[in-house]
Amino acid sequence: VSPATLASKGARTRQRIVEQAAPLFNQLGYKGASMRDITEATGLEKGGLYNHFGSKEALAVAAFDHSVSITAHRLAAARESAPDARGQLIALAREFSHWAKRPPLPGGCPIMNTAIEADDTNPELLEHARGAMNDLHRLVGSIVKAGVAAGELDPEIDRYALASLLTSALEGALMQSRLFDDAVHMDRVVDHLVAYIEALPAPKRRGRTRRSAQ
Amino acid sequence: VSPATLASKGARTRQRIVEQAAPLFNQLGYKGASMRDITEATGLEKGGLYNHFGSKEALAVAAFDHSVSITAHRLAAARESAPDARGQLIALAREFSHWAKRPPLPGGCPIMNTAIEADDTNPELLEHARGAMNDLHRLVGSIVKAGVAAGELDPEIDRYALASLLTSALEGALMQSRLFDDAVHMDRVVDHLVAYIEALPAPKRRGRTRRSAQ
Amino acid sequence: VSPATLASKGARTRQRIVEQAAPLFNQLGYKGASMRDITEATGLEKGGLYNHFGSKEALAVAAFDHSVSITAHRLAAARESAPDARGQLIALAREFSHWAKRPPLPGGCPIMNTAIEADDTNPELLEHARGAMNDLHRLVGSIVKAGVAAGELDPEIDRYALASLLTSALEGALMQSRLFDDAVHMDRVVDHLVAYIEALPAPKRRGRTRRSAQ
Amino acid sequence: VSPATLASKGARTRQRIVEQAAPLFNQLGYKGASMRDITEATGLEKGGLYNHFGSKEALAVAAFDHSVSITAHRLAAARESAPDARGQLIALAREFSHWAKRPPLPGGCPIMNTAIEADDTNPELLEHARGAMNDLHRLVGSIVKAGVAAGELDPEIDRYALASLLTSALEGALMQSRLFDDAVHMDRVVDHLVAYIEALPAPKRRGRTRRSAQ
DNA sequence: ACCGACGGGACCGCCCGTTGTT
DNA sequence: AACAACGGGCGGTCCCGTCGGT
Numbered sequence A, B, C, D: 001v002s003p004a005t006l007a008s009k010g011a012r013t014r015q016r017i018v019e020q021a022a023p024l025f026n027q028l029g030y031k032g033a034s035m036r037d038i039t040e041a042t043g044l045e046k047g048g049l050y051n052h053f054g055s056k057e058a059l060a061v062a063a064f065d066h067s068v069s070i071t072a073h074r075l076a077a078a079r080e081s082a083p084d085a086r087g088q089l090i091a092l093a094r095e096f097s098h099w100a101k102r103p104p105l106p107g108g109c110p111i112m113n114t115a116i117e118a119d120d121t122n123p124e125l126l127e128h129a130r131g132a133m134n135d136l137h138r139l140v141g142s143i144v145k146a147g148v149a150a151g152e153l154d155p156e157i158d159r160y161a162l163a164s165l166l167t168s169a170l171e172g173a174l175m176q177s178r179l180f181d182d183a184v185h186m187d188r189v190v191d192h193l194v195a196y197i198e199a200l201p202a203p204k205r206r207g208r209t210r211r212s213a214q
Numbered sequence E: 001a002c003c004g005a006c007g008g009g010a011c012c013g014c015c016c017g018t019t020g021t022t
Numbered sequence F: 001a002a003c004a005a006c007g008g009g010c011g012g013t014c015c016c017g018t019c020g021g022t
Helices: A009-032 A035-042 A046-052 A056-080 A085-098 A110-120 A123-149 A159-180 A184-198 B009-032 B035-042 B046-052 B056-080 B085-098 B110-120 B123-149 B159-180 B184-198 C009-032 C035-042 C046-052 C056-080 C085-098 C110-120 C123-149 C159-180 C184-198 D009-032 D035-042 D046-052 D056-080 D085-098 D110-120 D123-149 D159-180 D184-198
Strands: none
Touching: A009 A035, A009 A046, A009 A056, A009 A110, A009 B009, A009 B110, A035 A046, A056 A085, A056 A110, A056 A123, A085 A123, A085 A159, A085 A184, A110 A123, A110 A159, A110 B009, A110 B110, A110 B159, A123 A159, A123 B159, A159 A184, A159 B110, A159 B123, A159 B159, A159 B184, A184 B159, B009 B035, B009 B046, B009 B056, B009 B110, B035 B046, B056 B085, B056 B110, B056 B123, B085 B123, B085 B159, B085 B184, B110 B123, B110 B159, B123 B159, B159 B184, C009 C035, C009 C046, C009 C056, C009 C110, C009 D009, C009 D110, C035 C046, C056 C085, C056 C110, C056 C123, C085 C123, C085 C159, C085 C184, C110 C123, C110 C159, C110 D009, C110 D110, C110 D159, C123 C159, C123 D159, C159 C184, C159 D110, C159 D123, C159 D159, C159 D184, C184 D159, D009 D035, D009 D046, D009 D056, D009 D110, D035 D046, D056 D085, D056 D110, D056 D123, D085 D123, D085 D159, D085 D184, D110 D123, D110 D159, D123 D159, D159 D184
């Protein structure tokens, strides 16, 4: 999502700010993380920050997008690790479940955090959270769609329902595992989801083209 | 939980403060809700508030407990509305799902809100959130246990796993329905859960329990 | 100064308040000691205190007078322990010097404390501090006067100067001993004062009426 | 101690704050002087003040040090005005005594004020007060030491005792002169001290030091 | 005589954002 | 592009004093 290698000097510092602010916002929340926290984390002074971002909210949005991109890359990589649709769905769930023990960034899932905090107070952030969650749904949906096209999954499977179920259950489980500092909740939920995914129906008839499509 | 009828004058104002502060904390969060917000909601001055609560956190804890008790009562009533274990579990899920459209208090689920916000910042609130979530788990667990005792459910059902699944999926679905302002996510998840509950295995054979169901 | 034995019930609680407030004011100062501190020390509530004292300042004045009376009694007793003027002056200085190690009330000399703090802010308290300090001067003066009358001391001795010297040096030494938490400063000053007192001149001529007067 | 000429802008405002806060703290005390008082005196807003000092206490410490440096310079100048040890000691006492009528800064001696108020409440300030008082003692001690080396004073003179006496008596006298708004107490004490200093013994005999005085 | 709820205001500290300077 | 000074303003907390009720 971000090159970060080349780019002008200004863009590099901007990127550095985003990277160092992201965990702060994710842990402390939008209100809880102060601009001062960010000056301390980045080493820049107020003026330096405001040269790159017009407001705290603009920085928070950039940091949120960055946090999301980290998790999104992990999920995309997980998907690629499996050959078929069911495997990809399971890989997704398992990758997400690992975050209960080894979070890719401190503070839990940025989408959920933002959805909860920005609930009634911060429309800009909320919109980005919607976008990020939509991407998650689309990721699940595209796997199902490809699985159907590949003849692995029954076309009657409601991919929207599956996306809602996976995201809801995993987010809720992550929340609980963090609340109790115990990954057992996540494990139980993932077990259920994996069993459910494995039991997803194959096409009724004649669809034995296991890999004909695409 | 709320007598509100008798009690001394001080206890009544205290109760009034809690009731009027609860939705504020639930919507705006612990940091987002200011003591000034509460003075405006209650009509009391800061001095008046601090006669009843030694700190903002103490007030927030009381408000949280109040919010939880509201939701807990709803769930307890839902359970009582159904005769058998499966029915009670389904009633629980359906009651929870209604909150996506008609929340018993504004701002979503207080447990989730608190679990997310207090994550790294407010141990007292976090502890109460743990307690409330534990109660939820115990509620599910006690239904399953009773269902097993009544011969309705297979004793091999893992009631802890079921509790983790129900709470996680429902909390996650509520979060998403609020995020998108669309109850469809909740509906999809509840459909899954209801189907899963209905398919819970009955005891293998020879129900020697006093209430041989079905 | 205070009977404290009989008296009506109201007067007794008033006395109790004063006794328990005195060390607080002496340690924390007029501004530093809050009415809440006093409610906690006395066990009474705000209303109870304000039944006996019209304001914080009125209570502080009463507490100051009480503190002073404690020290004054000690000095009066010390004076009575010695037969002649020089002995009484020395007894005075020694009694005062003991307070560096074993203060009769916590927080140091109430007169000095009040003189310093009330300097530009609290005329009522300041006036009482003046009165108390004046009493100290008069105590020294009366000893000298009696000593002259008894033929022990030269009438040309400036008793005002002696009073200023003793009080100044002792107060200053007490302050330093408290500052450094080391009574050595007081000891050194007292040594000087005792030597000076012992060297005070006897009447020039014919005054061998060691106890003729009075 | 105060360049005030060059230095960066920040350092200049900081110095200005200190200079204008010092008399406030010295008159009103640490608790009595509010940050608002200082904003009014300096013309800066709270935000401006807190850019230079992390807390009220930090500002108070700087102000205290500034106040002490003012008095210390006066005493150092007084010492230099006299050629020999006795003269320097007397000059010290006389300079100090002038402060009863013409205080170099309003509110009396900052060391005594701080020693009294910070007694049980403010360890940081107390430590600085100890340091400042120690410097005073060392000043006296160094004069005596030089006087002994110059053959003016008997080596058996206890310079620690002399320092305790001078500082105690002068501080106490200043307190009383301020309490009664009457410099007579200071005058009497200084008279005693001057006489005592003049009577300090010279070396017994045979001054083999390079400067056989008197 | 005592309690305790309550008001109104002040406390210190921190907030976000701007501006001028380098 | 970065710093650092600074302004307003709000944050939670505590203050003293009053007043109705017991």
